[in-house]
Amino acid sequence: xxxxxxxxxxxxxxxxxxxxxxxxxxxxxxxxxxxxxxxxxxxxxxxxxxxxxxxxxxxxxxxxxxxxxxxxxxxxxxxxxxxxxxxxxxxxxxxxxxxxxxxxxxxxxxxxxxxxxxxxxxxxxxxxxxxxxxxxxxxxxxxxxxxxxxxxxxxxxxxxxxxxxxxxxxxxxxxxxxxxxxxxxxxxxxxxxxxxxxxxxxxxxxxxxx
Numbered sequence: 001x002x003x004x005x006x007x008x009x010x011x012x013x014x015x016x017x018x019x020x021x022x023x024x025x026x027x028x029x030x031x032x033x034x035x036x037x038x039x040x041x042x043x044x045x046x047x048x049x050x051x052x053x054x055x056x057x058x059x060x061x062x063x064x065x066x067x068x069x070x071x072x073x074x075x076x077x078x079x080x081x082x083x084x085x086x087x088x089x090x091x092x093x094x095x096x097x098x099x100x101x102x103x104x105x106x107x108x109x110x111x112x113x114x115x116x117x118x119x120x121x122x123x124x125x126x127x128x129x130x131x132x133x134x135x136x137x138x139x140x141x142x143x144x145x146x147x148x149x150x151x152x153x154x155x156x157x158x159x160x161x162x163x164x165x166x167x168x169x170x171x172x173x174x175x176x177x178x179x180x181x182x183x184x185x186x187x188x189x190x191x192x193x194x195x196x197x198x199x200x201x202x203x204x205x206x207x208x209x210x
Contacts, residue, residue: 013189041154060103060131064107118133160179
């Protein structure tokens with residue numbers, strides 16, 4: 001059986017359990033293993049990984065390798081100022097700053113895994129171009145994320161829905177209970193990461209905030 005597998009399992013132990021094997025979940029698995037974790041388990045309720053990321057078209061980036069090669073003069077500071085003024089400072093500046101500051105590194109990280117991008121405008125005469133379109137779209141991105149997850153030895157369990165977080169005697173999260181087609185399993189873990197999707201898949205939140 002390969003390191004990345006689907007199927008039955010008895011109770012397990014892992015350094016990290018990740019709930020949701022979409023783009024965020026697979027990226028978290030790869031990062032955990034890059035940081036030295038040796039046992040990572042991804043749980044996915046669907047029959048295959050990918051989630052909404054499989055439908056993705058492009059991603060935001062500033063000071064990315066793609067822009068550098070195209071000779072675009074971009075600035076994280078200018079983009080931060082533009083975004084905060086455009087939103088009238090109604091959003092959390094710390095989150096916006098972190099998002100902008102890490103975006104170029106994210107492009108570089110994905111390129112190192114084999115993803116290729118094409119710069120495009122989001123609207124006419126936009127400057128700088130910050131829209132990085134995936135060549136092959138989200139399907140190709142998910143394929144590369146899955147391959148890199150597999151190559152590093154993570155264990156993927158599809159058709160496996162997390163149902164409960166486990167707590168130790170101090171009240172700290174210590175694992176996950178999950179339901180499979182063959183019954184319930186328990187996975188003890190040092191760390192649990194929840195990547196179960198954004199508000200785009202939540203009808204109630206869309207109705208409330210839009």
